[in-house]
Amino acid sequence: MKLKEIGEFGLISLIREKMVRKDSNIAAGIGDDAAVINLPKGCICLVTTDILVQDTHFRLDYTDPLRLGRKSLSINLSDIAAMGGTPQYFLLSMGLPASLPLRWIEEFFHGVQQVAEEYDLSLIGGDTSLARKLTINITLIGRGKAGEVIYRKGAQVGDQIMVTGTLGNAALGLRILKSHKGDSSISHAEDRDLAELIDKHLSPTPRIAEGRVIAKNHLATAMIDISDGLTADLGHVLEESHAGAKIWVSQLPLSEAYRRKAPHYISGDIDLAVSGGEDYELLLTTPRKKREKLLGLFRQFGLKITPIGEIVDPRHGLRLFLDDGREYRPRNKGYDHFKKPR
Numbered sequence: 029m030k031l032k033e034i035g036e037f038g039l040i041s042l043i044r045e046k047m048v049r050k051d052s053n054i055a056a057g058i059g060d061d062a063a064v065i066n067l068p069k070g071c072i073c074l075v076t077t078d079i080l081v082q083d084t085h086f087r088l089d090y091t092d093p094l095r096l097g098r099k100s101l102s103i104n105l106s107d108i109a110a111m112g113g114t115p116q117y118f119l120l121s122m123g124l125p126a127s128l129p130l131r132w133i134e135e136f137f138h139g140v141q142q143v144a145e146e147y148d149l150s151l152i153g154g155d156t157s158l159a160r161k162l163t164i165n166i167t168l169i170g171r172g173k174a175g176e177v178i179y180r181k182g183a184q185v186g187d188q189i190m191v192t193g194t195l196g197n198a199a200l201g202l203r204i205l206k207s208h209k210g211d212s213s214i215s216h217a218e219d220r221d222l223a224e225l226i227d228k229h230l231s232p233t234p235r236i237a238e239g240r241v242i243a244k245n246h247l248a249t250a251m252i253d254i255s256d257g258l259t260a261d262l263g264h265v266l267e268e269s270h271a272g273a274k275i276w277v278s279q280l281p282l283s284e285a286y287r288r289k290a291p292h293y294i295s296g297d298i299d300l301a302v303s304g305g306e307d308y309e310l311l312l313t314t315p316r317k318k319r320e321k322l323l324g325l326f327r328q329f330g331l332k333i334t335p336i337g338e339i340v341d342p343r344h345g346l347r348l349f350l351d352d353g354r355e356y357r358p359r360n361k362g363y364d365h366f367k368k369p370r
């Protein structure tokens with residue numbers, strides 16, 4: 029069955045049926061002109077939105093609807109994580125081609141629902157329209173406390189630069205998908221490295237619990253999630269903080285899968301870890317005296333956190349160094365939609 033057979037309102041009822049959640053703070057959700065939510069006293073509201081456009085952010089030939097549904101919500105969660113907040117409500121707007129199979133949409137919502145359940149989120153509305161290309165826009169609302177929220181500004185000279193998880197997996201996963209002409213089945217059964225790398229691109233994990241621990245314990249002076257690549261996103265922190273940074277390239281955390289597969293797909297092994305996007309890891313700056321506490325608290329997560337550099341005077345800009353003291357110059361500065369990569 030195709031979307032055109034059930035129409036816009038058929039689709040909205042289907043979504044409404046599939047996505048039921050009870051939250052006593054929602055006075056009105058899907059089905060009225062606007063959602064109505066009660067905000068508890070003393071909380072501040074964090075609001076973020078992200079758009080995914082077919083053929084710009086994803087291609088239908090190598091993106092399965094389940095993981096695209098998961099990713100659509102996860103990338104918004106990552107922005108709330110980067111502020112140290114708790115996600116709560118979301119609105120989902122879609123531009124859909126009428127020829128899209130209903131099965132595809134159901135699988136997509138299944139993915140959205142999985143993530144909504146994992147993080148206890150409620151869908152409170154959205155909009156639906158016909159479109160030539162599939163377009164997905166989620167707005168996510170979360171709560172935070174004024175004294176806990178972590179901004180991009182705030183990094184201080186001498187702070188350590190830390191990153192969660194590993195870098196480069198998502199960008200390498202995308203290279204792999206492209207080099208196999210979108211055949212994502214190459215990976216799954218036989219090669220666990222390929223599966224891991226591809227999965228990081230198609231379904232990244234937002235670092236919500238980690239962001240909360242960092243915020244609650246005041247362990248970061250600045251934080252951002254890595255969506256455009258390490259150098260680009262660290263660049264945003266430096267700009268907002270009026271600071272410079274030194275990065276030690278040999279310290280960048282690489283997964284075993286990355287180490288094994290990168291040489292087969294790219295020439296400079298480290299390039300995708302330096303400037304590849306979409307890992308959705310947290311990048312933060314931590315005062316030296318809080319470093320041990322941060323490392324200690326992270327032991328509960330089974331996710332590593334790695335010191336990769338230091339905040340320095342803004343006159344130094346952002347510079348990367350190899351172990352022998354030579355400077356490393358990345359070939360690519362990270363993703364910018366309106367500029368061609370250099």
Ligand code: ADP
Pocket residue numbers: 040043057058059060061062119120121122151152153154155156
């Ligand atoms: P309006 O004409 O006021 O935009 P709609 O008929 O588009 O209202 O939407 C009816 C209700 O369904 C609203 O509560 C809206 O938030 C919700 N809704 C519409 N599309 C979606 C969607 N894709 N996901 C979730 N809720 C949706």
Ligand code: MG
Pocket residue numbers: 154155156
């Ligand atoms: Mg509408």
